[in-house]
Amino acid sequence: MNVHDLPTPALVIDVDLLQHNLATMAVAHPGAALRPHVKAHKCTALAAAQHEQGHHSFTCATVAEVVGMAAAGLGSDLLLANEVLHPQRLAALAAVQDVALVTIAVDSPETVDAAAAAGLQHVLVDVNVGLPRCGCRPEEAGHIADLARGRGLTVRGVMGYEGHLMVMDDHDEQRVKVQQSVDRLLAAHADVGGDIVSAGGTGTYHLHDRVTEVQAGSYALMDTYYARIGTPFVQACYVLGTVISATPKFAVADVGLKAMGMDHGNPSLETLDGQGADVWFLSDEHVTFVPHAGVAAVGDHVHVVPAHIDPTMAMHDVTWLVRGHEVIDRWPIDLRGW
């Protein structure tokens, strides 16, 4: 099938650009030095492509992602890099331990107790390295590890995500601050022990040489938010839309805010002749835009490029793999939900 025969809106991945991104990262952080974050794509087929690049351990953000990865046979080392308290969700995690190595983040006595009560076996101590989100203070990490070991849990090490440092205009300042966040993480690790020191993301992957693994996810498909910092990764994903209405002043395509993560602002839009466009606004099922040059006619196709890839993937149930104009595969987005 030709990509232009797809019903729109259609989530499209350029397979050669994806492979470029995967191969580029596999050189920078080969094998176990990268623990790809599946939250960025929620797709076991894409995770399998990362596995083929030599990465056999994965990061997940939800129980559904862990369970889905285990079911897909990709469970050799799954880290749920998030705190979970609900017994039903933890039971679902525990149930896949016979086919997968499951490790869950803990950052408090309550999360340690919940993990132990559910019969989970492995934990990582989540350390706050500056982002106001989950993670204990570095000086608490040893105590959390002691609590976990006291409950019979294996403590595999520490993680600390410096999400607040991913996109910074001043690269020198970014380098200094990432070093400081790693200092905090290593201080915690000295008290915790274990083999794993896990940190980083697509915005800081090039600044990490003192951790055992990097958790990058967005690098595989990219978005306009990460693109502005300048990386070797290229935009491999867009949503194909059709112009369904046009006037001399503006045009409307069928890619709305239910097909596009909006927390990082409007997407970018390109017409097929390579023109950019001013995006006026998105409605549930529409984007209103004005091409920078030329006019858009009813029936024309456009590429809508997300500002944030992670929630965009989560809005679709399938993605189409293309090489040139040919559709070569269809991958379910099978790790959605919780």
Add this chain to the structure above:
Amino acid sequence: MNVHDLPTPALVIDVDLLQHNLATMAVAHPGAALRPHVKAHKCTALAAAQHEQGHHSFTCATVAEVVGMAAAGLGSDLLLANEVLHPQRLAALAAVQDVALVTIAVDSPETVDAAAAAGLQHVLVDVNVGLPRCGCRPEEAGHIADLARGRGLTVRGVMGYEGHLMVMDDHDEQRVKVQQSVDRLLAAHADVGGDIVSAGGTGTYHLHDRVTEVQAGSYALMDTYYARIGTPFVQACYVLGTVISATPKFAVADVGLKAMGMDHGNPSLETLDGQGADVWFLSDEHVTFVPHAGVAAVGDHVHVVPAHIDPTMAMHDVTWLVRGHEVIDRWPIDLRGW
């Protein structure tokens, strides 16, 4: 089950508040005077509750919504208030015409041709009444209707959505502008003919007495965006979250931007003791917040109230109906996708 036993994040509807909203609107626009828009909830069970209130015609934004409504036995009069060009999508619409009355919006020769070629039988002429989105100019509407009738299509009337007037602080200005938009629509209707003049939404439902039907959707569940204009409708839906990490300075709950439409900005958050909170930011699976009073402890539940209900519903595959603390039903969100 008690609502506080639900695994989080959980999309929750207070059934009594929902019924209040449905009954209130059914008084203002009884029966066929309201064509509820299912895009706001994407749930056939909720549409069935609207049907029980006497509304037997519905508005849809996607082919999937029309097909799902027809499959649920709610197809007595389904309007796809959106333009569609792709033959495969139009064929799916045409295929349900044996069990449903399907009417599709057209606003150009191309959309008329596509509808006719697919074997669709009924159209409505979509008229631009000021919102820069779909719809022909009012003075073109008669020509579009002629084209449609020339292709053997039944033209049921006109629609024109004044989405740019839904939320205005100056109510006098809103009233004047809505009257002007209706003037444009009625001018088009004079040229088009047919029984239907369809317009309006939750923000303007009270200003319409010259159209045959109002297309409101958000009134059923509401959101913080519509709440600020002051309506008789109450907030009937929230996402239940659990505090999974807490510090003296902030807390983190498990309701992130993959569970919450973000195009209208951050959601509101309330703790169970009725305190509001400052919402700092949302990540994929987290909201970081500070309660206005007291402290949030690990394990506490919070209510996260969406700024935009429509995309929030589309992110969940199920919603839980509660009365007080009791979970009384589970409704699939079965109209997602395209």
